[in-house]
Amino acid sequence: MNSPRDFDPNAYFHLSHNQDKINFILQYGILAPSTHNTQPWLFDISDRYCEISLNQAKELSFADNKKRNMLISIGCCVENIILVSRYFNIFDSMEILKGPPIVVRIFFNFSNEKTNFNLKHFLNTIQTRQNIRGAFNCLPVSSDVIMQLEKVGLEYKDVGLRIITDQQQMQIVERLTIEGALIASSNPGFRQEMSHWIINNHSKRKEGMPGYSLNVPYPISLILPFLIRRLNLGRITSRLIRKNFSSAKIVVVVTTKGRSAEELIQVGRLSERLMLELQSQKIQTSIAVASVEVDDIRQRLKDKLLISEEPQFIFTAGFTDKIRKFTPRFSVDEKMQQHGL
Ligand SMILES: Cc1cc2nc3c(=O)[nH]c(=O)nc-3n(C[C@H](O)[C@H](O)[C@H](O)COP(=O)(O)O)c2cc1C
Numbered sequence: 001m002n003s004p005r006d007f008d009p010n011a012y013f014h015l016s017h018n019q020d021k022i023n024f025i026l027q028y029g030i031l032a033p034s035t036h037n038t039q040p041w042l043f044d045i046s047d048r049y050c051e052i053s054l055n056q057a058k059e060l061s062f063a064d065n066k067k068r069n070m071l072i073s074i075g076c077c078v079e080n081i082i083l084v085s086r087y088f089n090i091f092d093s094m095e096i097l098k099g100p101p102i103v104v105r106i107f108f109n110f111s112n113e114k115t116n117f118n119l120k121h122f123l124n125t126i127q128t129r130q131n132i133r134g135a136f137n138c139l140p141v142s143s144d145v146i147m148q149l150e151k152v153g154l155e156y157k158d159v160g161l162r163i164i165t166d167q168q169q170m171q172i173v174e175r176l177t178i179e180g181a182l183i184a185s186s187n188p189g190f191r192q193e194m195s196h197w198i199i200n201n202h203s204k205r206k207e208g209m210p211g212y213s214l215n216v217p218y219p220i221s222l223i224l225p226f227l228i229r230r231l232n233l234g235r236i237t238s239r240l241i242r243k244n245f246s247s248a249k250i251v252v253v254v255t256t257k258g259r260s261a262e263e264l265i266q267v268g269r270l271s272e273r274l275m276l277e278l279q280s281q282k283i284q285t286s287i288a289v290a291s292v293e294v295d296d297i298r299q300r301l302k303d304k305l306l307i308s309e310e311p312q313f314i315f316t317a318g319f320t321d322k323i324r325k326f327t328p329r330f331s332v333d334e335k336m337q338q339h340g341l
Contacts, residue, residue, distance in 0.1 A: 022049075029080050055101075134320070
């Protein structure tokens with residue numbers, strides 16, 4: 001069986017129909033990160049545009065009852081599509097149609113096709129990007145990289161960026177992330193829902209989080225859904241969060257003024273872009289949003305870090321030599337509206 005990651009970017013140049021070209025670019029869209037690897041996108045394409053809509057069937061009613069993470073995931077997928085279509089110089093514009101369901105429409109213009117080689121690194125990085133969990137090694141992230149990220153942040157409207165390098169501030173985010181994770185894992189509904197999205201290391205399922213992506217060996221991955229459902233594993237989770245944050249070299253917080261769908265999609269776009277910028281320089285990233293899920297904890301995060309906007313998405317970054325198998329994906333075809341997977 002072909003993996004959805006095994007394709008050659010140059011195959012694009014052999015395509016003559018616009019719809020085939022759009023289909024080709026969607027292969028990069030589906031490799032985006034998504035909450036619990038739910039891949040909450042559905043596609044529809046025409047000769048000039050593609051539509052990416054929110055698949056309500058993938059809603060996580062305990063982990064994400066306001067669909068915040070779902071919309072951010074859609075934003076990550078949209079960003080991959082826009083970056084790759086800019087590489088082939090066919091991106092025209094994007095519009096957001098307020099649903100329900102919310103739909104993002106990306107328009108293409110095929111009149112001046114050429115290759116923007118300065119964007120080439122994104123294509124390879126999208127194919128190899130992973131969300132890493134666990135400890136980073138001691139190599140530092142340079143101030144040049146941080147400045148580069150800040151510059152990228154200015155390109156995206158409706159979103160703010162705060163990059164934390166100060167140890168004490170990182171510890172504040174760590175403590176509040178642990179607090180949020182403990183609240184979540186003490187909720188039987190959250191655990192029940194989560195257990196549905198954990199799959200064993202040899203599972204053929206094309207969505208959900210395999211045990212190996214959580215650093216769990218095969219035998220434990222077989223019983224992990226059961227363990228999560230039955231036991232409160234909050235203390236183990238806290239230890240993993242501590243390991244990750246205490247070894248992280250930077251913590252990135254993406255913020256917005258309000259909580260509209262447009263803003264959350266922009267959060268996903270900027271966050272994915274920043275993670276790709278880092279991973280293209282071999283700096284790994286690890287998403288941890290538990291501190292922004294509970295209103296009271298998010299407010300304390302704002303107060304303690306003196307952030308005036310709403311923190312929406314957080315990830316840590318640093319170097320690690322760990323490599324693991326990629327997480328599964330449904331193919332572009334399976335994600336077309338008519339199949340609805
Ligand atoms: C909006 C959003 C929220 C996420 N929240 C977390 C999180 O709190 N903790 C975590 O370990 N991973 C989190 N993830 C990472 C996903 O679980 C991961 O992207 C997914 O399992 C697919 O794996 P991959 O990114 O390695 O392809 C989040 C991803 C997104 C897009």
